[in-house]
Amino acid sequence: MAEDPGNEALGERFRALPPVDRLLAGLSDLPHLVARDVARSALDRARALIRAGGQITEDGVADIARRLADEHSLQLMTPVINATGVMIHTNLGRVPLGESQLEAVRRVAGGYSNLEFDLVGGRRGDRYARARRTIAALTGAESAVVVNNNAAAVLVTLSALCDAKEVLVSRGELIEIGDEFRIPDVTASSGARLVEVGTTNRTHLSDYERAITPASAAILKVHPSNYRVVGFTSAVTTKDLARLGRGRGVLLIYDMGSGSLDDANEGWTAGEPKVSHAIEHGADIVTFSGDKLLGGPQAGIIAGRKDLIDRIARHPLMRAVRPGKMSLAALEATLTLHLEGRRNELPLWRMASATAEHLEERATSLAQVLSERLNDAKVEARLVAAVAGGGTLPDTELASWAIAVTHPEIGAAEIQRALRMRARPVVGRIEDDVVLLDLRTVAPEEEAVVADALVEILN
Numbered sequence: 001m002a003e004d005p006g007n008e009a010l011g012e013r014f015r016a017l018p019p020v021d022r023l024l025a026g027l028s029d030l031p032h033l034v035a036r037d038v039a040r041s042a043l044d045r046a047r048a049l050i051r052a053g054g055q056i057t058e059d060g061v062a063d064i065a066r067r068l069a070d071e072h073s074l075q076l077m078t079p080v081i082n083a084t085g086v087m088i089h090t091n092l093g094r095v096p097l098g099e100s101q102l103e104a105v106r107r108v109a110g111g112y113s114n115l116e117f118d119l120v121g122g123r124r125g126d127r128y129a130r131a132r133r134t135i136a137a138l139t140g141a142e143s144a145v146v147v148n149n150n151a152a153a154v155l156v157t158l159s160a161l162c163d164a165k166e167v168l169v170s171r172g173e174l175i176e177i178g179d180e181f182r183i184p185d186v187t188a189s190s191g192a193r194l195v196e197v198g199t200t201n202r203t204h205l206s207d208y209e210r211a212i213t214p215a216s217a218a219i220l221k222v223h224p225s226n227y228r229v230v231g232f233t234s235a236v237t238t239k240d241l242a243r244l245g246r247g248r249g250v251l252l253i254y255d256m257g258s259g260s261l262d263d264a265n266e267g268w269t270a271g272e273p274k275v276s277h278a279i280e281h282g283a284d285i286v287t288f289s290g291d292k293l294l295g296g297p298q299a300g301i302i303a304g305r306k307d308l309i310d311r312i313a314r315h316p317l318m319r320a321v322r323p324g325k326m327s328l329a330a331l332e333a334t335l336t337l338h339l340e341g342r343r344n345e346l347p348l349w350r351m352a353s354a355t356a357e358h359l360e361e362r363a364t365s366l367a368q369v370l371s372e373r374l375n376d377a378k379v380e381a382r383l384v385a386a387v388a389g390g391g392t393l394p395d396t397e398l399a400s401w402a403i404a405v406t407h408p409e410i411g412a413a414e415i416q417r418a419l420r421m422r423a424r425p426v427v428g429r430i431e432d433d434v435v436l437l438d439l440r441t442v443a444p445e446e447e448a449v450v451a452d453a454l455v456e457i458l459n
């Protein structure tokens with residue numbers, strides 16, 4: 001091989017590459033171990049380029065290293081301004097927490113706490129006792145436990161109560177929530193056997209009645225959170241399912257998803273089933289998320305009959321899905337806000353209850369300020385539709401106001417990317433080649449950051 005002139009030329013180009021140490025000099029802002037890794041990766045890429053017949057200068061290698069270093073600085077989770085208008089945004093961390101929720105986390109996160117310690121008796125305590133009392137007061141349930149998220153809540157409930165037995169689910173409720181959370185798969189993972197009942201659009205009480213056998217452990221009712229079956233449809237009420245279950249010795253488990261607590265039955269959550277109604281109508285167990293309509297941290301809440309909650313709490317899986325102190329502190333604070341009628345201190349509820357008139361005012365004045373500061377770009381206030389998101393309220397849209405941004409030379413996709421790549425990233429959406437920044441999900445104090453970003457990108 002040595003006589004191959006091609007290989008010799010390759011070797012020469014390899015030898016001309018800068019040594020790692022010289023690249024490291026330009027990466028002194030990174031921790032040494034990371035800088036070394038970045039320098040080596042840059043050299044690997046340069047060699048690959050040479051092998052593919054290309055050429056690269058020392059500056060070229062340094063540029064690659066710099067780009068890799070910049071990517072590294074994006075590897076820490078970072079706050080993002082949500083200008084999408086999607087209030088419960090799973091990819092952007094579901095919902096923001098408010099001051100009292102954050103304060104609850106701050107109080108316990110920096111030190112030790114009574115997370116699982118009984119201060120009166122001086123011995124091991126119950127991690128869930130505080131949340132349990134508030135959940136019971138809010139929902140009317142006898143007892144409750146908390147896990148990592150609602151997916152875990154469903155899994156551990158079915159595992160503890162239905163293992164190796166049958167679970168009846170309507171074919172209209174065999175849902176996929178997103179990120180591969182599918183009711184048939186979760187049921188299978190729990191060890192329970194899924195029995196499909198009824199049809200996609202209509203399931204009757206008699207369908208359930210006929211499907212119950214001595215091997216049946218429970219009926220699982222699932223709130224089809226992220227879609228609606230409309231038209232010639234029929235589903236069985238919680239009350240009827242509970243009555244049937246009690247008569248035949250099977251449990252009623254209700255995966256409610258969004259966890260709507262308010263029973264006033266008004267406003268933007270009017271269409272969602274209420275947790276307290278499900279308990280009152282006889283569901284033995286309900287499960288719901290902490291970070292959907294509850295407006296709190298990621299968590300899954302399991303509430304219902306005390307004997308069943310005790311069984312769930314003792315199941316070995318509980319240990320694998322238990323929440324940490326920061327989540328529980330934030331959840332306890334969230335539940336307290338609901339209990340004390342201080343829901344409007346939850347950022348989600350503040351966002352949802354902002355009036356279209358108020359948002360129009362904000363959008364109009366921001367557009368005006370920007371029009372004065374921008375050279376060629378055009379900015380105007382525009383009426384748009386915001387959504388709840390997170391697989392909740394799929395057919396509810398809230399009138400909202402956005403600023404619509406266009407530039408004669410810079411395309412919408414490019415503007416959007418530049419906004420995303422800022423030190424304080426701004427995430428918006430594009431409609432008809434126009435960048436829309438929806439103010440319903442942007443906090444008033446974030447407006448100045450959005451404005452500065454647009455001025456720097458577009459002028």
Ligand SMILES: *Cc1c(COP(=O)(O)O)cnc(C)c1O
Nearest residue numbers: 149150151223225256257258289
């Ligand atoms: C959202 C949802 C889930 C998953 O909840 P996570 O808290 O995201 O794990 C499960 N079931 C239903 C009906 C849902 O709406």
